Amino acid sequence: MLAEIGHFALILSLLVALAQSVLPMLGAIRGDAALMAFGRSAAGLQALLIGLSFACLMTLFGQADFSVALVANHSALSQPLPYRLAATWGNHEGSMLLWVLVLSIYGAGIARFGDNLRATLQARILSVQAMISVAFLAFALFTSNPFARLFPVPLDGAELNPLLQDPGLVFHPPLLYLGYVGFSVTFSFAVAALLEGRADPAWARWMRPWVLAAWVPLTCGITLGSFWAYYELGWGGWWFWDPVENASFMPWLIGTALLHSAIVTEKRGSLAGWTILLAILAFSLSLIGTFLVRSGILTSVHAFAVDPKRGVFILAMIIGATGTALTLFAAKAPMLRSGALFGSVSRESGLTFNNLLLMALTAVVFLGTFYPVIMEAVAPTNKISVGPPYYNLVFAPLAAPLLILVTIGPMLAWKRDDLGALARKLLLPVAIIAVVLAGLALWTGLAKLSAALGLALGAWLIMGAVLVLVRRWRGAGGFSWRLVRTTPAATIGLVLAHAGLGFTTAGIAAMSAFSAEKILVMRPGETAAAGPVSVTMTGAEEVEGANYRALRAHFSVRQNGSTHGLVSERRLYTVSGSQTTEAGIGVSVLGNQYVAIGDVQQDARGQGLVVRIYWHPLVGWIWFGGLLMAMGGAASLSDRRFRIGAPQVRTPLAPNLVPAE
Amino acid sequence: MKRLLFILPIIAFAGLAAFLGFGLTQDPKELPSQLIDRPLPEFALPGIEDGGGPGFASASFKGEPRLLNIWASWCAACPQEHPVLTQIAREGFPVYGIAWKDKPQDSREWLARYGNPYAAVAADQQGRTAIDLGVTGVPETFIVDKKGRVRFKQIGPISPEVWEGQIKPLMQQLRAEA
Amino acid sequence: MKRAFLALALMLATPAAAVLPDEMLPDAAQEARARAISKDLRCVVCQNQSIDDSDAPLARDLRLLVREQIAKGKSDADVRDYVVQRYGNFVLLKPPVEGDTLLLWAGPFAILLLGAAGLIAWQRRAPVATPDSAPLSEAERAELDRLAGPHN
Numbered sequence: 001m002l003a004e005i006g007h008f009a010l011i012l013s014l015l016v017a018l019a020q021s022v023l024p025m026l027g028a029i030r031g032d033a034a035l036m037a038f039g040r041s042a043a044g045l046q047a048l049l050i051g052l053s054f055a056c057l058m059t060l061f062g063q064a065d066f067s068v069a070l071v072a073n074h075s076a077l078s079q080p081l082p083y084r085l086a087a088t089w090g091n092h093e094g095s096m097l098l099w100v101l102v103l104s105i106y107g108a109g110i111a112r113f114g115d116n117l118r119a120t121l122q123a124r125i126l127s128v129q130a131m132i133s134v135a136f137l138a139f140a141l142f143t144s145n146p147f148a149r150l151f152p153v154p155l156d157g158a159e160l161n162p163l164l165q166d167p168g169l170v171f172h173p174p175l176l177y178l179g180y181v182g183f184s185v186t187f188s189f190a191v192a193a194l195l196e197g198r199a200d201p202a203w204a205r206w207m208r209p210w211v212l213a214a215w216v217p218l219t220c221g222i223t224l225g226s227f228w229a230y231y232e233l234g235w236g237g238w239w240f241w242d243p244v245e246n247a248s249f250m251p252w253l254i255g256t257a258l259l260h261s262a263i264v265t266e267k268r269g270s271l272a273g274w275t276i277l278l279a280i281l282a283f284s285l286s287l288i289g290t291f292l293v294r295s296g297i298l299t300s301v302h303a304f305a306v307d308p309k310r311g312v313f314i315l316a317m318i319i320g321a322t323g324t325a326l327t328l329f330a331a332k333a334p335m336l337r338s339g340a341l342f343g344s345v346s347r348e349s350g351l352t353f354n355n356l357l358l359m360a361l362t363a364v365v366f367l368g369t370f371y372p373v374i375m376e377a378v379a380p381t382n383k384i385s386v387g388p389p390y391y392n393l394v395f396a397p398l399a400a401p402l403l404i405l406v407t408i409g410p411m412l413a414w415k416r417d418d419l420g421a422l423a424r425k426l427l428l429p430v431a432i433i434a435v436v437l438a439g440l441a442l443w444t445g446l447a448k449l450s451a452a453l454g455l456a457l458g459a460w461l462i463m464g465a466v467l468v469l470v471r472r473w474r475g476a477g478g479f480s481w482r483l484v485r486t487t488p489a490a491t492i493g494l495v496l497a498h499a500g501l502g503f504t505t506a507g508i509a510a511m512s513a514f515s516a517e518k519i520l521v522m523r524p525g526e527t528a529a530a531g532p533v534s535v536t537m538t539g540a541e542e543v544e545g546a547n548y549r550a551l552r553a554h555f556s557v558r559q560n561g562s563t564h565g566l567v568s569e570r571r572l573y574t575v576s577g578s579q580t581t582e583a584g585i586g587v588s589v590l591g592n593q594y595v596a597i598g599d600v601q602q603d604a605r606g607q608g609l610v611v612r613i614y615w616h617p618l619v620g621w622i623w624f625g626g627l628l629m630a631m632g633g634a635a636s637l638s639d640r641r642f643r644i645g646a647p648q649v650r651t652p653l654a655p656n657l658v659p660a661e
Numbered sequence: 662m663k664r665l666l667f668i669l670p671i672i673a674f675a676g677l678a679a680f681l682g683f684g685l686t687q688d689p690k691e692l693p694s695q696l697i698d699r700p701l702p703e704f705a706l707p708g709i710e711d712g713g714g715p716g717f718a719s720a721s722f723k724g725e726p727r728l729l730n731i732w733a734s735w736c737a738a739c740p741q742e743h744p745v746l747t748q749i750a751r752e753g754f755p756v757y758g759i760a761w762k763d764k765p766q767d768s769r770e771w772l773a774r775y776g777n778p779y780a781a782v783a784a785d786q787q788g789r790t791a792i793d794l795g796v797t798g799v800p801e802t803f804i805v806d807k808k809g810r811v812r813f814k815q816i817g818p819i820s821p822e823v824w825e826g827q828i829k830p831l832m833q834q835l836r837a838e839a
Numbered sequence: 840m841k842r843a844f845l846a847l848a849l850m851l852a853t854p855a856a857a858v859l860p861d862e863m864l865p866d867a868a869q870e871a872r873a874r875a876i877s878k879d880l881r882c883v884v885c886q887n888q889s890i891d892d893s894d895a896p897l898a899r900d901l902r903l904l905v906r907e908q909i910a911k912g913k914s915d916a917d918v919r920d921y922v923v924q925r926y927g928n929f930v931l932l933k934p935p936v937e938g939d940t941l942l943l944w945a946g947p948f949a950i951l952l953l954g955a956a957g958l959i960a961w962q963r964r965a966p967v968a969t970p971d972s973a974p975l976s977e978a979e980r981a982e983l984d985r986l987a988g989p990h991n
Contacts, residue, residue, distance in 0.1 A: 235857060235892070242887055277670060284674075288681075297684040311685045319678050326671035333667050344962045352958060360951040370677070371934075371943045373684040379939050381693050385881045386943070387889065387932025398947060521860045601861055610859055692883060695927045762896070788900050795925045797883045797897065 003068050006056030007147040010097075013049035013104070014137040016042050020107075020130035024123035036119055039126035040111035046133065047101075047108035054101045057146055058088045066157050069150035070094060076159040076575050078547035086170045087160045092294060092310075093146035095173060099290075100136045102174075102181040106213075107133065110185060117206055124192035125185070132184050135317045143310050159575040162548070168228030175221030176248055180286035182214020183251060186258065187283035190276040191325050194332040199272035201339075204265035207279070209637055211262060214282075215255045216633035222248050223626030231583055236594045236614045238511070238622060241391045246369045247289030250362055254282040257358040259633075260351045267414065268348055269339025274355070276336075277329060284322040285362075290314055297373060343416030350409035357402040364394050392512075396450075403457050403505060406498055407464025411471075429467060433460045444513070454509020461502030465495045493636030500628025507621030510591075516615040521603040531615035533593045534558040538565070540609060548573045550582075553597045553609060557586055568597045568611075591617035694803075694814035695795050701729075701809050702793040706783035709765040709772075716783030717757060722809045726835035728756045728828075729803040730779070731791060733763040734771035736799040742818035746778040749824060754832050755780040761799055762788045804828060806835045857892050862899070864906050873906045876918055880905070881930050889932055 020042035027035025057070075061084050066072040074094070075087040089098040107129045114122045140146070189207040193199040225248070230238045239245065258278040265275045291297070295311025342348035368386040375384050411425050436459050440452035472491055473483045516531025527536040540553040550571040557566050566584030573579070586593035598610030696702070705718035722729070730746060732739045750756050758779035760768040765784050772782070785791055794803065797816070804813040813831055815823060858877065864870040877891035882898040890898040890905075901922065908918045922930050934940045 237892070240887075273667070280670075291681065295685060297681065297687075315678070315681055315685065318681075322674055323671070323678070326674050330668045330671050334664055341962075344959065349958075349962075353955070356951055356954040356958070359954065360947045363947040363950050367943050367946050370680070371940070373687075374680050375939060376687050377680055377683045381697075382939055383693060383927060383929040384934040384940065385887070385929055385932055386934060387879075387881060387887065389879050389933035390943075393933065394944070394947060398951065519858060519860055519863075598859070601859060603860055692926065692929055695925060788897070789904075792897075792900060792904060792925055795927075797926075 002056045002060055002063075002065070003147040003149065006053040006060075007145070009049045009053040009056070010137065010141060010147075013046050013053065013100075014134065014141060016046045016049065017130045017133040017137055020046065021127050021134055023127075024130075025127035028120040028123040028127075031120075033119070036123035039123050039130075042130070043104070043107040043111035043126050046130070047104040050097075050101045050104045050137075054088075054097055057094060057097060058085055061085055061088045064157065066155070067149055067151070067153040068146075069148045070146050072150050072154050072157040074157065074160050076157045076547070078156075078575060079160060079165065080546055082170065083160060083165045087164075089173050090160050090164050090169055093140070093144040095177075096136070096140045096144050097146050098174065099177055099181060100133065100140060102177045103129070103133055103136060103184060106181060106185050109213075110188075110210075114206075118202075121192050121196060121203070121206075124195050125188040128188035128191045129184060132188070132321065135320065139310075139313050139317065143313055156575075159547070159573060162571065162573040162576065162578050162580045163232060165573075166228065166232060168224065168232065172221055172224050172228060175217045175224060179214050179216075179218025179221055179248075179255075180251060180283075180289065182210065182217065183255060183279075183283040183286050185210040186214065186279040187321070187325065190279035191328060193272075193276055194325075194328045197332055197335060199265065199276055199336050201266050201269050204262045204272070204275060208259070208262045208266060211255065211259050211279075212633050212637040215252070215259055216630050216637065218248070218252050218255060219626060219630040219633060222252060223623050223630065226626070227623050230619070231585060232580070235596065235612060236515075236583070236592075236616055236619075238619065241368065241388045243292050243369050244289070246365045247285075247292045250285040250365050250369075251282050251289065253358050253362045253365065254278055254285055257355045257362075258282055260354050260358075264348050264351050265339070268342065269337075270342065270348060271352070272336050272339060273329075273333040276333060278355075280322065280325045280329065284318065284325075287314070287318045287321060291318060292369070340415070342414075345412065345417045345419055345422060347409065347412040347414045347417070350405060350412045354402065354405055354409060357398060357405070360398045361395065361402070364391065364398060368394075400453075400457065403461060403501070406501060407460050407467070410464070410468050410494065410498075429460070429463060432463065448513045451509050451513030454512070455506050458502045458504075458506025458509060461505060462499045463502075465499035465502065468495050468498070489639035490636045493632040493634075493639070495632070496635055497629045497632030500625040500630075500632060502625065503621040503628060504625030507618045507623075507625060510618035511616060511622070514615075514617045515619075518613045520611060520613075521601050521605075521608040522611045523606070523608040526608075528611070528613060530613040531617075532559050533613060533615045535566075535593075535595055535611070535613050537609070537611065543569070545571065547575065551597065551609075553611070555584060555595050557593050557595070559586075559593065566593065566595050568595050570597050570599070587620060589620070591615060592619050691816050692795070692797055694811065696803070696811040697814065698810060698812065701803070701805055701811055702790075704785075704790040704793060706759065706785055706790060709760060709768045709782050709784045711765070715781075717781045719809070722757075722805045724807055725755065726804065726806050726812075726832055727780075728754060728832075729805055730756055730758050731761050731794070731796050731799055731801045731803075732758055733761045733799045734767040735763065738818045739800050740775065742800050743775050743778070745819050745821055745824055747776060748821075749819075749829075750778040750780070752829075754829075758782040759790065760784050761791050761796065762786065802828075804831060804835070807838060857894060858902060859899075862902055862906065864910060869906075869909050872915060873902070873909050876905050876909075876915055877902055879919070879932050880922060881932050883926055883930060 020039055023035050023042075024039025027033070027037075027039070060068050060071050061075055062081065064071065064075065064077055064084065070091060070093050074091045075084045079087070087094070089095045107126065110122065110125055110129065114125070117125070186207055189203070189210065193203050222245075225245070226238045229240070230236055258275065261271050261275045261278055264271045291311065291314045294314060297311060368391055371386055372384055375382060407429065408422075408426065411422065433456055437452060437456040440455050441449055444452045468491065469487070472487055473479055475483050514531070516533070518528050518530035520528055522528060522537045524537050524539050527534060529535070534557070536556045536558070538554045538556050540551060543550050543552050548571040550569045552567055552569045555566045555568070556563055564586060566586055568584040569582040571580045571582060581596050581598070583594055583596040585595075592615075594612075594614040594616055596612045598612065600607060601610050701719045701722050703719050705720075706716040708714035708716040728749065732742075746756055756779055758781070760782060763784065763786070765786075768782065768784065772779075794801075800818050802815040802819055803811050804815075806812050812835065813828065815828065819828065858874070864873060874891060878889050880890045880901065882888050882890045882893035882895055882901070884895050884897050885893045888898075890901045905918055905922070908921055913921070919931070928934060934943065936944050
């Protein structure tokens with residue numbers, strides 16, 4: 001019964017979305033307030049219906065109702081309840097339902113919190129949003145119905161992939177979807193602006209909180225995914241340049257560019273066309289990511305069960321959405337009023353170069369991900385692969401100038417700055433970093449100079465962030481508490497995000513240069529070392545878990561005179577027969593000790609357990625930095641100037657702020 | 662000029678969409694063989710009888726076109742291909758088999774159960790010859806011409822359609838070659 | 840202890856991930872080279888993993904092959920060529936720089952250079968009209984504030 005209710009609610013929501021995709025748009029064209037108001041109610045209703053549908057599916061998973069095919073295929077009775085519930089989105093059909101749920105929640109958000117928007121703009125945004133809903137709801141209903149029944153009803157279900165039975169699954173996909181789907185809002189903003197022929201500072205200011213609303217969860221999702229892979233996969237890798245990771249990284253890079261270009265459009269009215277293009281691209285890349293995961297066009301560890309029919313459907317959606325938006329862009333964007341000009345040394349210029357570098361970095365990831373597909377078309381006998389060695393080689397030289405710029409950018413004045421003044425402002429920071437770099441280089445030696453450079457870059461970023469605060473607090477008349485208290489949340493956001501980037505950079509540099517590993521066969525009582533970490537195996541035993549059996553090994557780990565215990569498990573999930581490794585990780589600020597056991601093997605001294613010992617210096621900084629970035633975004637979002645429910649705008653529109661051309 | 666700049670994104674996107682559409686029709690896992698039109702790499706493998714016995718060597722692939730089939734008793738798709746191989750052998754085309762990473766005992770039992778379509782069977786227990794051949798899985802089949810050059814590689818089982826439509830015409834053509 | 844190991848050996852029939860102690864070369868320098876090469880070679884039957892990370896049997900065969908070639912005194916380039924001869928450029932996780940892959944290697948840098956050139960040209964053509972270098976005039980700031988509604 002629940003399955004039928006859920007299915008029916010989903011069909012109803014498709015009908016509502018159909019109406020919402022047409023009527024408010026019509027209202028905006030005709031100036032009909034009633035039709036525009038319908039858009040707001042429809043968006044709320046749509047979210048309610050999809051919410052109901054999703055609740056039904058989740059309840060079915062909770063009840064372990066194996067008469068529903070999806071439940072039977074992705075959860076077993078032996079699975080703990082939280083993972084049975086999370087299994088709702090641990091599969092293709094359920095995750096699509098989560099996707100449309102998030103989409104409808106954002107739509108309802110625009111309806112609820114968007115009353116400060118120009119009414120016609122809001123109506124158009126809601127219509128575009130509903131068109132996306134229609135496409136995805138049709139996709140879910142016609143190719144991936146989550147409520148399909150199964151007969152005969154099995155007694156128990158097939159287990160969810162054990163790798164997914166982890167708290168990571170509970171949060172990682174929903175966060176990513178909040179990010180991906182969040183960019184649908186900025187996409188709708190862009191399309192609506194093109195339709196209205198207006199992208200002015202007010203438009204950019206309205207859009208920016210929505211960019212942040214997508215960027216913050218996406219940042220969290222990527223960070224969490226990286227952390228999850230690190231502790232779950234058993235050897236401490238934290239980023240793999242896998243096509244599906246790339247699929248989340250590209251919208252993040254473009255979203256970051258958008259975040260910055262929207263500042264220029266908001267403050268100076270410039271780069272409006274560019275900002276619109278980025279808003280379109282961010283969502284398009286999210287869609288392409290979905291295509292990658294679900295079409296089987298590329299091989300990836302993350303891929304869902306592959307079905308070419310779905311691939312065709314998603315490709316059609318991408319062509320429909322992105323193709324229409326970019327055509328509109330080609331037709332309308334040249335007519336947009338260009339805003340104020342700026343000098344070649346100015347904040348605007350700095351932000352433009354930030355965007356250029358982020359585009360180049362996106363191009364690295366994009367070309368790396370899709371080049372195998374392109375090669376298959378142009379040179380079918382010369383298939384290639386693109387993996388970490390390519391990305392590491394090309395990404396770093398393009399990322400470095402961006403990171404240098406991050407600290408300089410906030411020092412620049414708007415409109416036009418003076419090179420001499422900039423040089424004076426930079427003198428002290430550059431001198432400090434030069435000393436830091438020299439010290440680091442002496443310590444690391446020439447062979448690891450790249451690590452010294454990376455660590456110095458991290459220090460440069462953190463120092464740059466602190467300097468922003470110092471400059472703000474010192475003001476013209478010296479330090480004052482009043483200036484501290486009145487620091488805008490957006491400034492705090494900038495400081496946190498840029499400092500976060502610094503921590504991440506330092507973590508990556510340390511990990512790539514100083515991590516150590518030792519792989520060997522050990523027996524209880526034996527000791528081995530990797531870098532500064534010394535590990536003694538103290539015992540091993542067999543244990544029973546809720547739905548698995550495992551071998552558990554105990555270790556005593558010594559570093560810098562202090563000793564503590566770690567436990568690693570190798571699990572066999574009894575229903576599916578698959579195995580996972582649970583690493584023992586000793587966490588500290590300076591780095592993680594990581595011990596993982598493998599299978600039984602023979603060596604010169606007899607039978608023992610394969611043990612992998614790693615030392616991962618500063619690895620935690622990578623995720624701490626990601627978290628700081630997300631917190632920075634959240635702080636900016638809380639800035640009252642952007643508050644989504646901020647009071648209504650009284651004047652309809654700003655004229656061009658500065659005489660242009 | 663300025664106009665062109667704004668049209669650029671849609672043009673680039675059209676190109677990408679075309680590639681993605683094309684990509685949908687391809688199997689990303691299928692790897693083209695490096696051996697096409699090159700001589701069969703050298704190998705000399707023992708048979709699957711007890712104590713080795715005579716298998717065959719690459720040097721023997723001369724004088725007539727042959728099929729070289731890589732299979733294994735543990736291979737899931739091989740039983741499906743087996744009737745086709747039997748049919749091919751019945752039609753008078755010699756099929757040679759290499760059992761990949763398979764215990765000779767298991768290979769023998771498998772052939773006893775399903776019947777032996779092979780003119781000769783050799784064992785590649787270490788999988789080293791398979792690597793030389795660029796094998797990525799079982800079954801795979803190479804078509805070798807009179808001069809011992811590889812002319813075609815089938816990845817996955819040979820279906821009746823592939824045999825009738827592609828491989829058989831090729832074999833007949835290779836027979837006609839000087 | 841021994842019993843636990845035996846029970847486990849039966850239980851964990853499939854091997855654990857990646858490079859294993861029994862594959863390693865006794866010479867540390869050679870082993871390090873083998874690891875480095877393995878990280879650049881793709882496991883052809885896996886999903887985008889290097890043979891160093893993969894637990895597929897074919898990846899293990901290739902790891903052993905790489906070590907065998909190194910032990911024979913082959914150079915790193917020779918070993919890579921040896922594998923490429925058999926499986927093609929597909930096994931290289933870092934594709935070679937050649938005509939077909941030019942766009943892959945040069946594309947990102949070309950985007951940066953073209954973009955920078957375009958930006959500079961645009962700024963040259965239309966120099967900033969107003970000479971002042973103030974961040975925002977009072978009037979402009981007031982305008983923006985009005986847009987966003989009252990501050991408090």
